Amino acid sequence: MDYIKLKEEFKTPFYLYDFDLIKSRFLELKSAFKARKSQIFYAMKANSNLSLLQMLARLDSGFDCVSIGEVKRALRVGAKPYKIIFSGVGKSEEELEQALKFDILYINLESEEEMLLLESVAKRLELKARISIRVNPNVDAKTHPYISTGLNENKFGVELDVARKMYLYAAKSEFLEPVGVHFHIGSQLLDISPIHEAALIVAKLLRELKALKIELKFFDVGGGLGVGYEGEEEPCLYDYAQGILENLSGLDVTIGLEPGRFLVAQSGMLVCSVLYEKITPKKRFMVVDAAMNDLIRPSLYNAYHEIVLPYTKGELSSCDVVGGICESGDFFAKDRRLAKSKSGDIVLIKEAGAYGFTMSSNYNTRPRICELALENGIIKMVRKREKFEDLIALEEEFLKDS
Numbered sequence: 503m504d505y506i507k508l509k510e511e512f513k514t515p516f517y518l519y520d521f522d523l524i525k526s527r528f529l530e531l532k533s534a535f536k537a538r539k540s541q542i543f544y545a546m547k548a549n550s551n552l553s554l555l556q557m558l559a560r561l562d563s564g565f566d567c568v569s570i571g572e573v574k575r576a577l578r579v580g581a582k583p584y585k586i587i588f589s590g591v592g593k594s595e596e597e598l599e600q601a602l603k604f605d606i607l608y609i610n611l612e613s614e615e616e617m618l619l620l621e622s623v624a625k626r627l628e629l630k631a632r633i634s635i636r637v638n639p640n641v642d643a644k645t646h647p648y649i650s651t652g653l654n655e656n657k658f659g660v661e662l663d664v665a666r667k668m669y670l671y672a673a674k675s676e677f678l679e680p681v682g683v684h685f686h687i688g689s690q691l692l693d694i695s696p697i698h699e700a701a702l703i704v705a706k707l708l709r710e711l712k713a714l715k716i717e718l719k720f721f722d723v724g725g726g727l728g729v730g731y732e733g734e735e736e737p738c739l740y741d742y743a744q745g746i747l748e749n750l751s752g753l754d755v756t757i758g759l760e761p762g763r764f765l766v767a768q769s770g771m772l773v774c775s776v777l778y779e780k781i782t783p784k785k786r787f788m789v790v791d792a793a794m795n796d797l798i799r800p801s802l803y804n805a806y807h808e809i810v811l812p813y814t815k816g817e818l819s820s821c822d823v824v825g826g827i828c829e830s831g832d833f834f835a836k837d838r839r840l841a842k843s844k845s846g847d848i849v850l851i852k853e854a855g856a857y858g859f860t861m862s863s864n865y866n867t868r869p870r871i872c873e874l875a876l877e878n879g880i881i882k883m884v885r886k887r888e889k890f891e892d893l894i895a896l897e898e899e900f901l902k903d904s
């Protein structure tokens with residue numbers, strides 16, 4: 503890849519995604535489950551660029567959405583409503599109403615209160631709401647506490663006995679139709695045995711419900727597959743699938759998969775440039791033109807991203823790679839061994855395709871950067887760089903006349 507040419511054409515910083523890689527990972531995951539009916543619902547909060555979603559929609563991907571805005575993104579790229587599901591611990595009444603009107607496949611419920619609210623909305627609209635319940639199986643996903651979701655101390659899902667009660671209630675309701683069960687115990691799991699443990703627990707619940715004549719069609723195992731940010735070995739997809747499938751004998755269900763990070767993390771990088779090298783008595787800092795507002799994962803989770811300077815040669819020494827924002831938490835790497843750089847050198851921050859752009863902000867009045875994609879050997883723009891005018895557009899009308 504000629505990054506110098508890309509920089510000349512598009513300026514840095516920008517995100518660059520490899521759509522072909524996303525495609526191949528999608529097909530790989532799909533084929534790991536080919537022994538049973540399965541449906542991938544891409545968790546678009548990892549990266550919701552419309553062109554990326556359109557590519558996945560054309561591969562017959564479904565979408566896992568966590569806001570009505572995400573549902574609308576899926577519809578915008580031509581996804582069929584029956585390929586869209588809606589999750590999240592805090593859906594508003596308005597969002598529930600819109601989801602029902604869009605007639606999406608099902609809504610993942612996260613509490614009894616939410617179920618009662620949805621029932622009342624469905625009643626008002628004279629509709630029957632298809633639901634799934636997010637069960638919290640109380641297994642330890644052994645991942646970063648910020649992205650661990652499957653323990654009873656987390657805010658997500660409901661306990662097994664609450665779920666049971668909710669299914670019994672929903673099955674009797676004129677306005678609710680239980681169609682699925684859902685769990686998602688955490689993100690960036692490199693050890694997948696907790697997912698298998700959860701599958702076992704939840705499959706047992708399904709059998710109990712079946713005995714009560716409540717037959718669920720979707721067994722949604724969430725996302726969470728980890729990727730090798732630091733060269734860690736990734737879970738084997740075959741083992742992942744087998745460990746789930748072996749719990750499902752005798753159950754006629756479609757397996758729902760909600761990968762986010764797994765599909766897109768490795769496909770993306772943040773391409774930026776060195777502004778200055780700054781040497782203090784204690785440290786060497788490489789100050790780059792991207793910052794925590796563009797990629798917050800190192801600041802938020804102390805996440806590791808590989809950093810490469812493809813055109814910078816020389817002896818390696820320890821340095822911190824930082825952005826220009828007024829926060830000491832604004833860094834991409836600490837004590838990383840890199841060659842001495844000069845102003846303008848290109849810096850690649852790797853494995854940034856997931857939870858990169860989607861978590862970006864305008865902090866410090868920094869316009870969001872542009873997104874490029876490689877598809878069939880061709881680089882194209884998939885989102886323009888924001889301009890200063892875009893950032894102030896919603897405030898200007900409130901200024902007092904001078």
Ligand SMILES: *Cc1c(COP(=O)(O)O)cnc(C)c1O
Binds near residue numbers: 566590686725764
């Ligand atoms: C975030 C999320 C996912 C995707 O998680 P990854 O770790 O990116 O695969 C899937 N399902 C739900 C409900 C989520 O909130």
